[in-house]
Amino acid sequence: MTKTQDKKRKQNLGIFYTPQEVVNFIFQILKIWKDKEDEKLKRWQSRKPHAHFPSVIDPACGEGVFLKTAITSGFTGYHPTEKTPYVFGIDLDGDVVNKWEKISILHDLFKGKKDKMLNHFHQQDGLLELPEKVFSYKIGGLKEFDAVVGNPPFGGMGFSSLKGKDTKEVIEILEHLKKFEVLGYKKRKVGNENNQSPLWGDFSWGSMPWGGGSRIPDPKEIESIPIEILFLDRFIQLAKPGGWIAIIIPDGILTSSNSHYVREFLSDKVRKLKEKNKLGQDYKVYLASIETIKKYNFDLIVKSYKKLYNSSGDHMNKSNLVQITKDQTGKEAVMIRVDRSLKNMLEEKPFSRLDVNYWHPKWDNIIQDFRSRVVQKKYLYEYTHNDNWLISTDHVRASKGEKEASNLPVEYYSPAGFLFTGYDISQIPRCSENAFERMKRARPVKDDVLLGGFGMGPTGKSLVICHTPSIKAIVGNIFILRVKDFYDPYVLDVFFKTNYGQAQFNKYKTGVAFNSLSNEEIKYLLVPEFDEKVKKSIHSEYANVTNMHNEAMEAKQEGNVGDYKEKIVIAEKMLRDLIVKTEEVIRGERSDVI
Structure with missing residues (x-):
């Protein structure tokens, strides 16, 4: 096989090898957990009359780096009489399976005993059920394990190869996939958007299990599920209640808004497994990013974590x-x-x-x-019983024949016109009539709050439309918050500009590849319920800011640059003073802003 062919093979299978330092780090963390459990419950090395060791499986083990480290790190060991290691591996790649006999898995771990190695290591798809096995030295056979570890494939072709298999094999695979609970969460997400049909043919949330309905899923839908998400579910399936999962997954699962259903699945699953755990321990799931964790100072992290994890007392020092x-x-x-x-x-x-x-x-x-x-305080959505107040917008698209130019008839409000004290109305951009017809639901009106939600610069910036826009006007790449009926827009804008508002925006726009806000994040912004006197005062003070802002805009339109700069600086200072006073009211340091 040429290097190019080998590279292509690894890409198709989603193979990305894990640096040894990352594997070492993961087992150091796992060992901290295990040692603490052993100290409290005498479950492992302290068990009498013989030491006991956790069973460890890697469902996509490759050449076995995780499993070898499980032994060499002291996390697990050998059965005292069978002399068999408590490590188990699965891999689909025939090339690495052929190496199991040639590398240290057979000779170092199994002391050259091939029959024992083949009882513990299997060539098959790691997402599918393992064969039925009964061991005298391990409860649960190949169904459940104390620790599930590894770096499963991601970005590979996964089940996209279903159409290449015969009908019987495809049906067997799809029947097995009905057990994957994460697909129920995906189905709920897809089924609720745009009236799309769910992944499964029939389903009732009240009467069916989480995984799926009575029909097998559509292969085309399964092919669209990222392989790493299916492996995350499989890792949990293989873990005993009270066990540990150490899995390396792409950042997107933890950070992307599109993967929220996966995080919801994790949250619910961890809670349910904790309830089933007869030992009473937390169900521990360690999540790490291969692209970032290898940059860390591993020794320092482990040292800090061990110190705090083993801290005595119910409450740690803040x-x-x-x-x-x-x-x-x-x-x-x-x-x-x-x-x-x-x-x-x-x-x-x-x-x-x-x-x-x-x-x-x-x-x-x-x-x-x-x-x-x-x-x-309340979440913003709690002030009203409908969602009509929150309008997400698109932008002018050349691909649809839409245009931007100064001589076109439609006002086009974009993030470029945002000023700290209001919108720059001195020269509002223009766009074509067909853009207006397509996006007329995004027409701004006086007293709308505009909130930037797309891109690093605009996200979290806000203002109030203090003038009356043209009948033909639209907003592009900006959220419209039409809150006037239930929350004073000027009070809301001032709060958004406080440290308390900005902290929420800064939190939401981190941890994602593209800085943005979602509709749900905006609905869940926590905002204060000021008394009527404070609200009227903020509104009144904001009116003074608006008057100065409008005077600055008039000076700019007249070409009086010096006057414009002087007045806009005054308006900004007035608004900053109002923001500071509002923060003081929130902290209880003053009763009103005036």
Whole structure:
């Protein structure tokens, strides 16, 4: 096989080899958990009369780096009489399977005993059921394991090869896939969007199990599911209640809004498995990104984590809840949140992300400070019973024959016109009539709040439309918040500009490949319920800002640059003063902004 052919084969199978330092790090973390459990329950090495070891499986083991490290790290070991290691492996790739006999798996792990190796290592698809086996030294055969570890394939062709198999084999595979609970969450997500049909032929949420209905799924739909998401479900299937999962997955599963259904599945599954766990331990799921974790100072992370994980007492000192480590250049590298379980992190629905930036303490601390203040608070969606107030918009598309030019008839409000104190109405861009006809639902009106939600610069920036736009006007790549009927738009804009509002935006726009906000994130913005007196005062003070902003706009339109700069600076100062006073009201340091 040529190097090009081998590279293509690995791409098709989604094979990406894991650096040894990453594997070592994962087993150091797992060993911390195991040793703590052994100390409390005498379940492992402390067990009498013989030491006991966790069973470990890698459903996509390749050349076995995870399983070899499971032994060499001391995480697991050998049965005292059978002299068989508690490691099990699966791999589909025939090339690596052929190497099992030639490399250390046979000779180092199984002491040259091929029959024992073949009882523990199997060439097959890691997503499918293993053969029935009964072991005298392991409860559960090949159905469940104490630890499921590995770096499963991602980006590979996965089940896209279904159409190349005969009908009987395809049906057997699809019947097995009915057990994958994550598909139920995907189905719920797809079934609720745009009236699309669900993945499964028939389904009733009240009467069917999470996995699927009575019919087998459509192969075309299964082919669209990323292979790494199916493997995440399979890892959980293979883990005993009370077991551990250490899996390396792409960042997108933890951060993308499109993968929220996967995080919801994880949250619910971890909770259910914890309830089933007779031993009473947390169901531990360690999630890591192969592209970022290898940059970290592993020794420092392990040292910090071990110290905090083994801390005595029910409550850790607040200063120790978050540990920020440094890379070799002294820059911040990673955050360890030992105060939050996976379940806690995932239950911040509907948009939680497992990303170190999303959970950065500088955002969390500000948001928690806001939550602790005496002023009443609600999520924005709780002020009204409909969703008509939130309008997401598109943009002018040349592919549809739409145009932008100064001589065209339609006002086109875009993020480029955002100023701190309002919209720059001195020279509003224009677009074509066909763009207006396609996007007329995005027509702005006076007192609308415009909120940037797309891209690094605009996301989290807001303003109020203080003038009356043309009848023919649209907004592009900006959210319209038409809140006037239930929340004063000027009060809302001031709050958005406070540290408490910006902390929420900054949190939501981190941990994603493209900085953006979703409709759900906007609905779940936490905003204050000021009393009527404070609201009227903020509105009144904002009117003064608006008057100065409008005078600045008039000066700009007249070409009086000096006057424009002077007035816009005054307007900005007035608004910043109002923001500071609003923050002081929230903190209880003053009763009103005037």
